[in-house]
Amino acid sequence: MLSEKAIEKAMDRIIDFADTLGLALVVLLIGYILIKIAVKITRRALSKTALDESLHTFIENSLKVILWIVLIVTVLGVMKIPTSTFVAVLGAGGAAIALALKDSLGNIAGGIIILVTKPFKRGDYIDIIEISGVVQEIDLLYTTLKTFDNKVVSVPNGKVTNAVMINYSAETTRRVDCKFGIGYDDDINKAKDILLAVTESNPEIFKEPAPFVGVSGHGDNSIYLDLRVWCKNEEYWNVKYFLEENVKLAFDEAGISIPYPQLEVHYKK
Numbered sequence: 001m002l003s004e005k006a007i008e009k010a011m012d013r014i015i016d017f018a019d020t021l022g023l024a025l026v027v028l029l030i031g032y033i034l035i036k037i038a039v040k041i042t043r044r045a046l047s048k049t050a051l052d053e054s055l056h057t058f059i060e061n062s063l064k065v066i067l068w069i070v071l072i073v074t075v076l077g078v079m080k081i082p083t084s085t086f087v088a089v090l091g092a093g094g095a096a097i098a099l100a101l102k103d104s105l106g107n108i109a110g111g112i113i114i115l116v117t118k119p120f121k122r123g124d125y126i127d128i129i130e131i132s133g134v135v136q137e138i139d140l141l142y143t144t145l146k147t148f149d150n151k152v153v154s155v156p157n158g159k160v161t162n163a164v165m166i167n168y169s170a171e172t173t174r175r176v177d178c179k180f181g182i183g184y185d186d187d188i189n190k191a192k193d194i195l196l197a198v199t200e201s202n203p204e205i206f207k208e209p210a211p212f213v214g215v216s217g218h219g220d221n222s223i224y225l226d227l228r229v230w231c232k233n234e235e236y237w238n239v240k241y242f243l244e245e246n247v248k249l250a251f252d253e254a255g256i257s258i259p260y261p262q263l264e265v266h267y268k269k
Contacts, residue, residue: 020078020079020080021079023078024075024078024079027071027074027075027078028071028075031067031071031074031075032071034067035064035067035068035071038063038067039060039063039064039067042059042060042063043056043060046059046060058108058112058140106158107140107141107142107156107157107158108140108141108157109157109158109161110156110157110158110159110160110161110162111138111139111140111141111142111157112140113157113161114138114143114157114160114161115138115140119165119167120135120165120167120169120170121135121138122135122136122137122138123135123169124167124168124169124170125167125168125169126145126165126166126167126168126169127165127166127168128145128155128160128163128164128165128166129155129159129160129163131145131147131153131155132145132147132148133145133146133147133148133151133153134146136152140157141156141157142154142155142156142157143155143157143160168233168236169233171233172232172233173206173230173231173232173233174230174231174232174233174236175228175229175230176228176229176230176231176236176239176240176243177226177227177228178226178227178228178240178243178244178247179216179224179225179226179227180195180224180225180227180247180251180258181219181221181222181223181224181225181258181259182222182223182225182251182256182257182258182259183221183222183223183256183257183258183259184222184223185257186223186256186257187256188215188223188225190254190256191225191251191256192213192225194247194250194251194254194256195211195213195225195227195247196211196213197250198243198246198247198250199211199227199229199243201246202239202242202243202246204231204232204235204238204239204242205229205230205231205239206229206230206231209230211227211228211229211230212226212227212228212229213225213226213227213228214226221259221260222258222259227243227247229243
């Protein structure tokens, strides 16, 4: 039979445990409410910033994880459960996960850099890692491009941030560069006048900055003329194709030759 003192001691322990458990539950409930409030405030604050929505979700989720870890450690401390082992295991597990997900974490870091610095945005036409296309989506792991032949390409953000990137849509205007060759016997001034006349026939080509024509080199078969004009960014390809076609037609009409390599073969009898 248990003594009266042992029974009282057991009851005291049960009461202490119940009090500790009740206090832990209260702390857990209050912490849960505070986490909900903190996340809600953060969400409202982020909605007033210029940060991308993908970054909003990442920040919210990261905040939730951190606050829940703090709350769990606090509850364990209230219950007088040693937390040093838990923290050590958590740290070791975090290090192992970070090592295993090294490349993914690098992509996430790259995604955050892209979303914060905004070197390009959705809808921009960019050239990166020898891939050209229109940006369809930017998330934390990948940047998705759609090429002009309708291919969808996903590029890891870690590579995007470490590569040289050209953004053709960053400015509202763009210069169109064309190179044309004429024969050595042709009139250079006449050819330059023809090129300028072709540019004047297209209303999409700006008057200012004015179109420029200049001799850029002397080749084996021809003299090269550079033609440079400015237009709206979205009209670049229309102007490019217009110039390439109509300059050829105008040269043909004016008798300006466009030389091409020729090979003469002599048979010795």
